Amino acid sequence: MNKLTFLLSIFLVLLMLIEKLYFLHLEYSFSYSLVAKLEYVSLIIIVLLICLSWWKKLVLPKDNRPITNSLFTSRTISLHQNKFSAVRVILIALITIVIALSIFINLTKKSLDGDGVTMYDARAKFLQAGYQFSNMNDLTYYNIQDKNYYLLYPPYTSIAHYFWYQANIPLPVSLIYSGYLILLAIGVFLLTQDFIGTDWGLFLTFSIVFNATVFLTAVSEQTYLPYSLYLVYGILLLARFLRDNLVWEFFCGVLLLALSQWIRFEELVWLGVTIAYFLTIAAELIKNLKRFFTKPIKTLLHYKIYFIYGLMLMAVSLLEYSSWRYFVHNIASTLSQSSFNYLYAPLNIIKDNELQHVINLIKFLIFSWGVSLFIFIASLFATTNTQGRHAVTRSMLFIKLVIGLSLLMYCMGLYGASFAGNWWEELNVSLLRSASYLIPLSYFLVFTSLKTFCQTHHWKTFVKTAIKIIITI
Amino acid sequence: MPFARLYDRYHVYYRYLVLAAWFFYLFSPLFFVLRIFIHSYPENFLPFYKEIFSIVTNNPSYIALPFIILFIGMIYFYPKHGANKDKIIFKIILLSALISQLSITYLENIELSHYPNYLFSTTGLPIDILITKNKLDVYLIIFIFLLIKTRQFKHLSSRTKKYLVQINWLNYSQIVTAIIIISGLALHLITIPKEIFYFRQDYNYKNRNYGSEYFYIQALVNSVPKYSNVILPPKVYDWPLLSNHLVVRYFLFPRTLISGNYLKLNITRKQFNTAYFVESNSFRTQQPWPKINNQDKVIFFDYKDPISYQQLDTIADLGTAKIYKIIF
CATH class of the missing domain: 3.40.1010 (Cobalt-precorrin-4 Transmethylase; domain 1)
Known part of the structure; x- marks a missing residue:
C-alpha cells in the first residue's frame, strides 16, 4: 500500500516536472533567469531526495520525534488482512459506476466547457501552431477588453492538452479529467486508509467521488480538479508526515503543494498550509508548556527539525510563487495584481467600520455554499480522537487548521475582491469549485469522527434519548 | 437491567394514531383539489397516461430516491423484534411513501410538459408545494421509522434522566457533533443523485452547438x-x-x-x-x-x-x- 502511495504521488510530481521542463524548453529567455535556474535545480534535488529517502526508509531521528510519542504511532492495515466483504464489493462497484459515468459524459458530450474553450484548450491550439506563452498577448492586440487574458492562469492544463494532441490519441481530450478523478479516488483511499480503516476509507472515497461539486469538476475542462488533486495529495502527505515522521512524505507533500501554484495561481492555499504547519508545531509546544518553562532551550531544540522543515516548505512555495510571477511580469511583460492584496482586507474592516458589509458577505457564503459550508464548519468541531478521549492527533489538528484558514482566506478574498455585492453572485459556482479540495479533507475529518463515534457503542442509547428529548419538547 | 431492554417495556399504544397522521399528511394535497371542485367543475382532466413513460427518461433521480428510501428502510430500520402490528404499519408507511413519491414525480412531469402553472389552473394542485413536500417526506419517513423502532411515546422517565447525568460532557459533545454531521451528510447525499442525473440534460441543452450564433x-x-x-x-x-x-x-x-x-x-x-x-x-x-x-x-x-x-x-x-x- 505504501509503495502504491509513493508511486502515485511521485507520478504526479513527475508529470508536473515534465510539463515544467517543456515550458523551460519553450521559453528560452526565461530559462536564463536566476529564478528559473534556482527553481529547477531545487526541484530536481528534492525529487532525488524523495526517491533516496523512500529507498532508505528515512525517518526523523528518535530525539526529534514528538514527546507524546505513543499517540502518533502509525498502524498500517492492508487489504489482505480481511477478505472482501459484500459491503466492500458494493462500495467499489458504486465508485466505479460514478467514474464510468464521468467517462461516459466526457466521451459523448458535444462541446468543451466555457473556460476550456476560451483559455485552456485554446492555448494548447496556439502551442501547436508554434506560439510561446510569452507571445500570446499579441493575439489580443486588436481587442482592448481582453488584454492579458491568456496569461491569467498558469499553463499546466494547457500543456497537458497539448501533450494529448501531440500523442494523436483519437479520443476527446476531456478524458484527462476522468483520469484525474480516478487518481483522486485512489489517492484519497490510500492516504486515509490507515487512519480510518478499509471499510470507512472506501465509504469516504465513494462519498467524495459521488459529491456533486467534485463530479462536476470531473466533467468540465477547467483547473479545479487537478488543483484539488495536487492539494489533497500534498496536504494529506504532510498530515501523514506529522504522524509517521517519514521524510519522503514531507518532501513529496511540499512539492505537490508548491507545484499546485502552477495550476491555479491566485489562491494562496500554500500560505495557509504553511501557517497551519507552524501553528500545529506551536500547539505541540503549548501542550508541553511545563517542560517548555523548565527547560526552554532543550524543548525548542527538540522541535528544531520541524521548524527547519517548515522553513523549507515556505521557501519552496515562495520560489514557485516568484517563478510564475517573474515570468508574467518580466518575460511576458504583463501587469497583474498581487494576490497578496486581499490579506490586507481585515485592516479595511477595522479602518472603515464596514461591519454591515461583513454580515452580507457571511450571508452570501451561507446561501451559496449551503450544505458544503455546513460540513466544512462541522469538520472543524469534529472530535477526532483515535486513542483515548482527550488527545487530538497532530495531523488532525493540522488538517483542521488548513480548513479553517482556507475558509478565512475565501472570506477575505471575497471581501477584498469587490465591494459591489451584486458581483458576488457570479462567483457563486466557481467559489465552491475552487474550494473543492476542502471537500475530501473535511469529509475525512467527519468520517474519522463518525468512526470513533460508532466505536464508543453509546450511540444507540444516545439516539434514543435524543428522540425522547425532542418529543418532550 | 440493561438500558436497551428498558425500552422494550414501552409499547406503541398510539400506533394507529401515527398511521392516521401519516395518511392525513399524505393526502393533504387533495384539499387543494377539493377547493377547486367547490368553486368550479374541472373541465380539463386530460388523459395523463400518455406521459407516464417519459418520466423514466426525464427525471430518473426522483424514481431512484424512493427506492433508496425503501432499501435503507428495509435494511436498517426494520423492527425485527417488534410486534407484528408494528411491522405491518411499517410496511404500509413505506409503500405509501413510495407511491406518493412516484405520483408526485408523475404530476411534476405533466407540469413540465405543458405550460407553467398548468396543474394549478386545471386541478388546483400547487406543484411547488408538492415538490417541497416530496423532499420533506424523506425526513419525515426516517423520523417515523425511528419512532416505531424506539417506541418512545412516553415522556422521559427518571431512569433516563439518571443516565443523562452519568454521561460525561466530552462524550456528550462528541455525540452532538456526530448527530449534526450525520444529518449534514444525509442532506448532502440526498441532493447528489438529482445533481448528477440533471447535469447531463442541462449540459447538453446549454452547450448544444455553442448556441445559435x-x-x-x-x-x-x-x-x-x-x-x-x-x-x-x-x-x-x-x-x-x-x-x-x-x-x-x-x-x-x-x-x-x-x-x-x-x-x-x-x-x-x-x-x-x-x-x-x-x-x-x-x-x-x-x-x-x-x-x-x-x-x-x-x-x-x-x-x-x-x-x-x-x-x-x-x-x-x-x-x-x-x-x-x-x-x-
Missing part, C-alpha cells in the same frame, strides 16, 4: 482564408457569442480578429488593407450589423463612426448571413 462562426471558418483579418461585432448585448473574441478565436485561430470598436479609434488603412466580416441580423434585437451605405461607400462597424472603403465583395451568401471581403 455558432452558425456564423462555422460560415466564417469555411469561407474565409487562413492568415487573414476578420472583423467582429463590437462587444455588445446583441451578439453574445460572435462578439466574444476569446471563443471565436478558438475556431478561427490563425486568422487575426479585430473588434468593431477598434476600427473607430485607429486609421485602418495603414494597418491592414483587406478584411472579412459576416453580415447578419442579431437574434436578440433583429438589428443588422454592420450598417452598409453602398452609395457613399461608407460602412459603420460600431453603429456610429463611418469608415470609407474602396471595394466590397460578397464571398458567400448563406441566406440569413452574407460574408463580405472589404478593401479599405
Whole structure:
C-alpha cells in the first residue's frame, strides 16, 4: 500500500516536472533567469531526495520525534488482512459506476466547457501552431477588453492538452479529467486508509467521488480538479508526515503543494498550509508548556527539525510563487495584481467600520455554499480522537487548521475582491469549485469522527434519548 | 437491567394514531383539489397516461430516491423484534411513501410538459408545494421509522434522566457533533443523485452547438482564408457569442480578429488593407450589423463612426448571413 502511495504521488510530481521542463524548453529567455535556474535545480534535488529517502526508509531521528510519542504511532492495515466483504464489493462497484459515468459524459458530450474553450484548450491550439506563452498577448492586440487574458492562469492544463494532441490519441481530450478523478479516488483511499480503516476509507472515497461539486469538476475542462488533486495529495502527505515522521512524505507533500501554484495561481492555499504547519508545531509546544518553562532551550531544540522543515516548505512555495510571477511580469511583460492584496482586507474592516458589509458577505457564503459550508464548519468541531478521549492527533489538528484558514482566506478574498455585492453572485459556482479540495479533507475529518463515534457503542442509547428529548419538547 | 431492554417495556399504544397522521399528511394535497371542485367543475382532466413513460427518461433521480428510501428502510430500520402490528404499519408507511413519491414525480412531469402553472389552473394542485413536500417526506419517513423502532411515546422517565447525568460532557459533545454531521451528510447525499442525473440534460441543452450564433462562426471558418483579418461585432448585448473574441478565436485561430470598436479609434488603412466580416441580423434585437451605405461607400462597424472603403465583395451568401471581403 505504501509503495502504491509513493508511486502515485511521485507520478504526479513527475508529470508536473515534465510539463515544467517543456515550458523551460519553450521559453528560452526565461530559462536564463536566476529564478528559473534556482527553481529547477531545487526541484530536481528534492525529487532525488524523495526517491533516496523512500529507498532508505528515512525517518526523523528518535530525539526529534514528538514527546507524546505513543499517540502518533502509525498502524498500517492492508487489504489482505480481511477478505472482501459484500459491503466492500458494493462500495467499489458504486465508485466505479460514478467514474464510468464521468467517462461516459466526457466521451459523448458535444462541446468543451466555457473556460476550456476560451483559455485552456485554446492555448494548447496556439502551442501547436508554434506560439510561446510569452507571445500570446499579441493575439489580443486588436481587442482592448481582453488584454492579458491568456496569461491569467498558469499553463499546466494547457500543456497537458497539448501533450494529448501531440500523442494523436483519437479520443476527446476531456478524458484527462476522468483520469484525474480516478487518481483522486485512489489517492484519497490510500492516504486515509490507515487512519480510518478499509471499510470507512472506501465509504469516504465513494462519498467524495459521488459529491456533486467534485463530479462536476470531473466533467468540465477547467483547473479545479487537478488543483484539488495536487492539494489533497500534498496536504494529506504532510498530515501523514506529522504522524509517521517519514521524510519522503514531507518532501513529496511540499512539492505537490508548491507545484499546485502552477495550476491555479491566485489562491494562496500554500500560505495557509504553511501557517497551519507552524501553528500545529506551536500547539505541540503549548501542550508541553511545563517542560517548555523548565527547560526552554532543550524543548525548542527538540522541535528544531520541524521548524527547519517548515522553513523549507515556505521557501519552496515562495520560489514557485516568484517563478510564475517573474515570468508574467518580466518575460511576458504583463501587469497583474498581487494576490497578496486581499490579506490586507481585515485592516479595511477595522479602518472603515464596514461591519454591515461583513454580515452580507457571511450571508452570501451561507446561501451559496449551503450544505458544503455546513460540513466544512462541522469538520472543524469534529472530535477526532483515535486513542483515548482527550488527545487530538497532530495531523488532525493540522488538517483542521488548513480548513479553517482556507475558509478565512475565501472570506477575505471575497471581501477584498469587490465591494459591489451584486458581483458576488457570479462567483457563486466557481467559489465552491475552487474550494473543492476542502471537500475530501473535511469529509475525512467527519468520517474519522463518525468512526470513533460508532466505536464508543453509546450511540444507540444516545439516539434514543435524543428522540425522547425532542418529543418532550 | 440493561438500558436497551428498558425500552422494550414501552409499547406503541398510539400506533394507529401515527398511521392516521401519516395518511392525513399524505393526502393533504387533495384539499387543494377539493377547493377547486367547490368553486368550479374541472373541465380539463386530460388523459395523463400518455406521459407516464417519459418520466423514466426525464427525471430518473426522483424514481431512484424512493427506492433508496425503501432499501435503507428495509435494511436498517426494520423492527425485527417488534410486534407484528408494528411491522405491518411499517410496511404500509413505506409503500405509501413510495407511491406518493412516484405520483408526485408523475404530476411534476405533466407540469413540465405543458405550460407553467398548468396543474394549478386545471386541478388546483400547487406543484411547488408538492415538490417541497416530496423532499420533506424523506425526513419525515426516517423520523417515523425511528419512532416505531424506539417506541418512545412516553415522556422521559427518571431512569433516563439518571443516565443523562452519568454521561460525561466530552462524550456528550462528541455525540452532538456526530448527530449534526450525520444529518449534514444525509442532506448532502440526498441532493447528489438529482445533481448528477440533471447535469447531463442541462449540459447538453446549454452547450448544444455553442448556441445559435455558432452558425456564423462555422460560415466564417469555411469561407474565409487562413492568415487573414476578420472583423467582429463590437462587444455588445446583441451578439453574445460572435462578439466574444476569446471563443471565436478558438475556431478561427490563425486568422487575426479585430473588434468593431477598434476600427473607430485607429486609421485602418495603414494597418491592414483587406478584411472579412459576416453580415447578419442579431437574434436578440433583429438589428443588422454592420450598417452598409453602398452609395457613399461608407460602412459603420460600431453603429456610429463611418469608415470609407474602396471595394466590397460578397464571398458567400448563406441566406440569413452574407460574408463580405472589404478593401479599405
